[in-house]
Amino acid sequence: MSEPLLRVTDLSVGFRAKGKPLAKAVRELSFDVQRGETLAVVGESGSGKSVSALAMLGLLPGTAEITGSAIFDGADLVGMKSKELRTYRGRRIAMIFQDPMTAFHPAFTIGNQIAETILVHGLDDKEGAHRQAADLLEMVGVPEPGIRVDQYPHEFSGGMRQRAMVAMAIANKPDLLIADEPTTALDVTIQAQVMEVLAEMQREVDAAMILITHDLGVVANVADRVQVMYGGRIVERSVVDNVFYRPRNPYTRGLLTSLPRLDGARTDRLEPIKGSPPSILSMPAGCAFEPRCPHATDVCKERPAELESLWLEHESRCHHHAELPDWGTPVTDEVNA
C-alpha cells in the first residue's frame, strides 16, 4: 500500500472558555487520505468535521489547543511555524469555504485575488498571473472570463463566486483540496453546477479531496470513501457503497432512515433520531451517541467504543455493531432525471 498523502494521527482540538474546562471539539482523530481519492467527512453541527480541517491548516484562533499530528507528504502540519505553513496553504493544500460571500476580499477584484495566490507561491510575473487568472476562470465555466477577471466579488453571483473559489484553489495545482460544505449556501441547480466543476477540476489537477458536508446526496455522488463523525470522533468509515448499503453504526443508520428521500417509497413516516446532537461543552462520558441510540445498553454509558475493523475497509465504533439487525436497502424507484 503506497504512502498516504496525508496521515492524521490522534488529532485532538480543544477550546477553553473562560473558567470552564477544556471543551474538545475533535477527539483523537486518525485517518489517511491517498493521492487522488475523494474522502467525504460527514457529520452534523458539533461533530468536529470542520474544526479538524481548520486545525490542520492553522486557521483556528490562537486559543485553540491542538495535539496529535497531521503528516502531509512527510511534514507535520500540526505545530508548524506560520511561515512554513504558508508555503503549504494555497499551493499544496487548498481550501474551499462554505460562504462564497465572505471568502473573498470585497475591495479587490477577483482576478487580483486569484493572481495573488499565484504570485505568492512563486511566479513573479504580474501580467502572466493575471492571464492565468482569466484562464482559470474560463476553466471553471465563468462566462466572459476576460471581463469578469477584473470585476469585484459583489458583481459575481453566489454560484459564480464559488466557481471562482474553485479556480483560486486549483491555481497552483494542489495535491489536496479541502472543501468545507462547498454547496450548502447555494441553490440546488447551482449546487449541481458547482459540484460538477469541482469534480472536473479535481480530475484536471489530479488532486485528492476531503469533502466536508452534511449532505448525504452529495456524498453519494462524488465520494470514494466516507467517514462519519459524531461528537468529535469517527463512528463509521468505509468505501461509499458500504456506508450507504451496509451501514453498521446506529448513527449512520439513523441518518439514513431520517432522510426524506426523493427516490424512496412513499413511506408515511420518517424515522428520526430522538434527542439533539451533543454540545462540545457537555459531552457524555461514555459513547457520545448513547442518549439517542435505540440499541444502547449500560456498557455504552460507561465508556465509548473503540473504532474496530469489521472487515477490510470497513470500520465502526460501536459496542454492538455485531448485533445490529439486518439492514434492508431502501426500495429504489426510478427518479426522473
Place this chain on the structure above:
Amino acid sequence: MADTTAEKPVDRTVHHPPGGEIAAITPSVLDDVVVFSEAPQSFGQQAWKRFRSHKLAILGAILLVLLVLAFYLAPLFSEYEYDDINVLDRAQGPSWDHWFGTDDLGRDLFVRAMRGGRYSISISVITGLIAAAVGGLLGALAGYFGGIVDTLISYVINLFLTIPAIAVLLVLGVKFQLDQYKMAALIAALVWTRGARVVRALMLQFKEREFVLAAKSAGATSSRIIIKHLMPNVAGALLVEATLLAGTAIILESTLSFLGLGIQPPETTLGILIDEAKGSIDTSPARILIPGMLVVLIVLAINFIGDGLRDALDPQQELES
C-alpha cells in the same frame, strides 16, 4: 520523501495555531446547546454576571460611588462653607486646617471642590437622562415608522450635528443666566443626537426580525411592538450611550465654566475652580491640579462603567477567551 511509517509515539505536546492568523471560524462551528443544569437566567441576570466580571467596570463603579459620597458627605466634616471669605487665610497651600488649601479670597478649597464636584455630577446625570430620553424617543420613532417620519427626524439630527457645540453654548451663556438645570438641558440639546442615531439603527435592524413579524401576525399593535419587543432589545445600547454622554457632558460643562460662562460665582463647579486657579499655576499648581484630577477621575469612572455596560449588554460569544 522521509519515511515516517515507523511507529512513533503519539505526539502529545499541545500546539497552538501560529499567532497572528486571522480567526477563520465563527463560533457557529462550535455547538451551543445548553443543558438545563442551572436555573433559568434572564438576559438581565446574565448581563449582571458579565458586568461583575469586568474588572475595570467594577473599579469605575466603586470609584464613582466613592466620589459621589465624598462630594455630598465630606463637606459635613469641615467647618467651612464654600463661600466663607476669609482674606487673612488667602492663597495658602494644603494644611491640616484647609485640606486643599485656600484660594485668593481665603475660601476653603476642599469644600469648594466637593461642591463643585456635586454640580458636575448632577449636571452630567441630568444631561444623560434628558439626552437619552429625547434621543431614544426620536430615534425609536424614526427607526420604527420610517418614511416621512424618519426623513424629518433625520434632517433634524443632521441639523443638530452641524451646530458647533461650544460656540452655541458660549453665545447662550453670555446672553442668559444659566443654572444647573438649564445648563443640563442645553448640553443635552447638543449631544442627544448620538443616542438617537444608535437607537434608530437598532430599530431598523430589529424591526425586520422574525420575532417582530410573529408578533405582528398575532395582531400586535405598533405600540405593543415598540414597547414590549423592540425597546427591551434596544435599552441596553441606549443605557451605554447615556453613560458615555454623561461623561461628555462633564467635559463640556467644565469647559464652559472655565470660559466663565454658565454657572456664576459664588457658586462653583470644577470648571470654575480651574478657571480661578489659572492665575496661580506657577505658585500653587495644586489649585489647578486638584479640580482637574477630579474631572479626570469622574470621566474615567463613567467611561469604565460604560465599557462594562457595553460588554455586559452586547454579548460577544463566551467562547472568545
Place this chain on the structure above:
Amino acid sequence: MSSNGSAPLLVVDDLVTHFPIRSGFLKRTTGWVQAVNGVSLSVHPNETVGIVGESGCGKTTLGRSILRLVEPTSGRVTVNGESITDASAGELRDLRREMQMVFQDPYASLNPRMPVHDIVSEPLQIHGTPKGKAREMASDFLAAVGLLPEHGNRYPHEFSGGQRQRIGIARALMLEPDLVILDEPVSALDVSIQAQVINLLEDLQERFDLTYLFIAHDLSVVRHISDRIAVMYLGNVVELTDRDTLYEAPAHPYTQALLSAIPVPDPHLEATRARVVLQGDIPSPANPPSGCRFRTRCPIATDLCAEEQPKLTELSPGHEVACHFPLANGELLADRVN
C-alpha cells in the same frame, strides 16, 4: 388528503408584490424588485400545499404577502371567504386569528428578552385572554410539541435550534388557526432533527385539523409532507399539481431540472442517473427576462418564449403548467434535448 368539492380555505388571486428600489438624494423609485408576479392558487381544508423554489422565486414574499406582513401591490387574498387584502386594520387583526406563520430562523423568531411562556402566550394575550389563563394554555401547547411546562420559565437562548422551532410552532397554534403558513420551518435545522420536526408537524396537523402552506427549497422534504405542490420561479408559479404527478411526470422543464439536480443518497443511482444541469445563473428579480422568465436557462427555449410569457394553464385535470412546450406524459427533458 385533499378534499374535493369543499370550498377552499385560502384563495390567492393574481397576487403581485413588487418592492420599489429607491436611490438618489430624493429617494426616487428607480426600479422594482418583482418578487411575486401574479400568483393564483387555492388551498383546501386539511390539505398541505407545498411551495418550492430557489432564491429569488418569491416564495417567502408570497407567504408574507398572504398574511399582509408585507403589503401586496395588487391582487386578492381571501380566507374562509373573507378578504384579507381589503380588510381594515381592525378586521385584519381578527382575520389573523385564522392564519398563523412559523418562521425559518429559530434564532431570530423568538424575542431573546422574553421567557418562553410569555412568547408562546402572547398571541392569546393580545386578543384579550388574561395572563394567567393564557400561560396555562401555553403550557398545554408546549406539551403538545414535546416540551415540558417548566421549560416555560426559560429563555430562548437556552434551547437548541430544533427546540426553538417547536416553541415557534406552539406559538403559532395558540390562536387555533385554520391555516398555518410554514416558511422553511426545517431548513435551518440539523438533518437528524429535521425528521423530528416534520413528524411533529404531521401529527399536529391531524390532531388540530390544520391546513398547511409549506414553503421550502428542499424538494425531498416537500415531497414527503405535501398533497399538492406549486413550483415557483422568479415570481411565478410554473407548475402546480398533486405530489405523485409532480415527481413521476413533471411537465415543466424547470421542474425536471430541479428534480434532476437534487443528489440522492444512493451511490449506484447517482452514478447512473441522466442529469440535466442547467447553465447560467438565476436572473435577478429586479431585472427578469422578457417573456418566459425561465427561457435564459431553458434547454428547449425558442423565440416564442422570449416574446410571450406563458400562462398557467391546465395540462390535464389537476395539473397546471406555465410553458409553451410542456413535457407531457412523462416525457424526459433529457430526451427532448437530444
